[in-house]
Amino acid sequence: MLPKPPARETPLGFLYIPPYRIVGTSIAGESTTVMVPELDITFDMGQCPRPMLASPYVAISHGHMDHVGGLAYYCSQRVFQGMTPGKIICPEEIAPAVRKMLEGYRDLERQNTPFEIIPLEPEGTVEIKNNIFLRGFKVEHTVPTYGYSVYERRTKLKQELIGLPQEKLKELKDKGEEITRTLYIPLIAYVMDTAAGPALVREDVRKAQVLITECTFFEPEAQSRAKSGMHLHVRDFKEWMAVLECQKVVLGHISRRTHLVEARKQLQAIVGRQKAERIELLMDTRTNKERYERQQMDAGEHPTQLRR
Numbered sequence: 534m535l536p537k538p539p540a541r542e543t544p545l546g547f548l549y550i551p552p553y554r555i556v557g558t559s560i561a562g563e564s565t566t567v568m569v570p571e572l573d574i575t576f577d578m579g580q581c582p583r584p585m586l587a588s589p590y591v592a593i594s595h596g597h598m599d600h601v602g603g604l605a606y607y608c609s610q611r612v613f614q615g616m617t618p619g620k621i622i623c624p625e626e627i628a629p630a631v632r633k634m635l636e637g638y639r640d641l642e643r644q645n646t647p648f649e650i651i652p653l654e655p656e657g658t659v660e661i662k663n664n665i666f667l668r669g670f671k672v673e674h675t676v677p678t679y680g681y682s683v684y685e686r687r688t689k690l691k692q693e694l695i696g697l698p699q700e701k702l703k704e705l706k707d708k709g710e711e712i713t714r715t716l717y718i719p720l721i722a723y724v725m726d727t728a729a730g731p732a733l734v735r736e737d738v739r740k741a742q743v744l745i746t747e748c749t750f751f752e753p754e755a756q757s758r759a760k761s762g763m764h765l766h767v768r769d770f771k772e773w774m775a776v777l778e779c780q781k782v783v784l785g786h787i788s789r790r791t792h793l794v795e796a797r798k799q800l801q802a803i804v805g806r807q808k809a810e811r812i813e814l815l816m817d818t819r820t821n822k823e824r825y826e827r828q829q830m831d832a833g834e835h836p837t838q839l840r841r
Contacts, residue, residue: 543558543560543816544818545557545558545582545584546558546559546785546815546816546817546818546821547818547821547822547825548781548783548813548815548821548824548825549825549828550742550743550780550781550783550813552571553569553571553572553720553721553742553743554568554569554570554571555567555568555569555743555745555783555815556568556569556570556584557575557576557582557585557785557815558579558580558582558815558816559725559747559785559786559787559815559816560785560786560787560788560789560816561747561749561764561786561787561788561789562599562788563579563599563789564579564580564599564602564603565577565579565599565600565725565785565786566578566579566580566581566582566585566600566603567723567745567785567815568584568585568588569683569721570584570587570588572661572662572665572683572720572721573588573589573590573661573662574588574590574591574592574661574667574683574721575588575590575591575592576591576592576594576681576723576725576745577591577592577593577594577600577601577725578591578593578600578601578602578603578604578607579598579599579600579601579602579603580602580603580606581603581604581606581607581610585603585607586607586610586611586614586616587616589616589617589619589620590619590620590621590622590659590661590667591604591607591619591620591621591622592622592623592667592669592679592681592723593621593622593623593624593627593631593679594672594678594679594680594681594723594725594726595624595627595674595676595677595678595679595726596627596630596631596676596677597676597726600725600726601631601634604621604631604634604635605634605635605638605646607619608621608635608638608646608647608648609638609642609646612646612647618647618648618649619648619649620648620649620651621648621649621650621651622651622653622659622667622669623650623651623652623653623679624652624653624655624669624671624677624678624679625652625653625654625657626677627676627677628650628652631650632650635648635650653669653679654669655669655670655671655679656668656669656670657669661683664685664686664687665683665684665685665686665720666683666684666685666686667681667682667683668681668682668683668684668737669681670682670732670735671732672724672726672727672728672730672732672733673727673728673729673730673732673763674726674727674728674763675762675763678726678727680722680723680724680725680727680732680738681722681723681724682719682721682722682723682735682737682738682741683719683720683721683722683723683741684717684718684719684720684737685717685718685720686715686716686717686718687715687716687717687718688713688714688715688716689713689714689716690713690714691711691713691714692714717737719736719737719738719740719741719742720741720742720743721741721742721743721744721745722737722738722741722743722744722745722746722779723744723745723746724738724744724745724746724747725745725746725747725785725786726747726763726764726786727746727747727763727764727765728759728760728763728764728765729765729769729773733773734773734776738777739776739777739778739779740778740779741779742779742780742781743779743780743781743782743783744777744779744781744782744783745783745785745815746765746782746783746784746785747764747765747784747785747786747787748765748766748767748769748770748784748786748787748796749762749764749765749766749786749787749788750764750765750766750767750788751766751767751787751788751791751795751796751799752791756768764786767796767799767800767803768803770800770803770804770812771803771804774804774808774811774812775808779811780811781811781812781813782811782812782813783812783813783814783815784812784813784814784815785815785816787814787816793814793816793817793820796814797809797814797817800812
């Protein structure tokens with residue numbers, strides 16, 4: 534009898550939530566890496582699939598190997614492909630260890646692979662694109678961990694000055710009066726390995742257009758495991774979904790032991806059908822493929838154009 538072929542690799546998850554593509558893999562204990570190409574950012578790098586090489590920034594949530602295991606390959610391959618050195622944003626507390634790890638790979642390869650580490654203090658920000666900023670904030674986990682929010686900074690005319698002629702606005706500006714106001718528009722929030730806590734109801738999380746987060750445990754008897762491991766259980770979403778204003782919530786970090794059809798049933802039972810419609814599972818490739826094909830047909834494109 535011939536031996537069985539090797540197991541097939543799990544394909545990357547893909548969702549199109551206009552105007553953003555959410556691309557990546559996130560399986561509890563194995564690997565998490567999630568890219569938003571439109572924002573030039575990848576969150577975590579447990580492994581480095583080829584699409585992630587195009588991302589100039591990587592924001593690391595914490596130092597567990599399923600979230601940092603692909604960093605050295607990412608840095609090395611960007612240079613090999615003729616790209617600029619990768620920029621790695623991480624909590625300031627783990628920055629020295631991340632640097633030490635990557636320098637160890639330099640010694641192994643015997644080549645001076647360039648990279649840039651950007652240590653971020655709590656509530657610190659980095660401009661990743663023109664007027665687009667990444668903010669890091671502490672979340673509750675077993676090791677030092679950050680969540681991230683990406684927001685756009687817009688400058689608009691003060692409400693009370695709308696409609697005034699340009700001459701009057703110039704006159705006020707010449708007098709030194711402030712005629713504009715600054716708006717901060719939450720775009721994407723990323724809160725992966727975390728326990729339920731105050732960080733989950735921050736304004737830049739609650740009001741983000743898309744929230745990418747975890748739900749590690751679904752089994753009723755696993756609530757104590759979720760608490761001790763400082764992860765989220767599906768029952769935590771009953772209260773959380775009541776306050777989230779996000780257009781979509783993308784769930785990752787689901788255990789391979791959890792059947793995704795059963796996960797959807799539990800979500801509907803716990804948060805209700807209407808709120809469950811706002812939740813997508815990153816690794817539910819079949820459902821997500823069908824969803825994207827419908828989007829293609831709505832856009833007048835033929836579904837066979839979808840890459841397989």
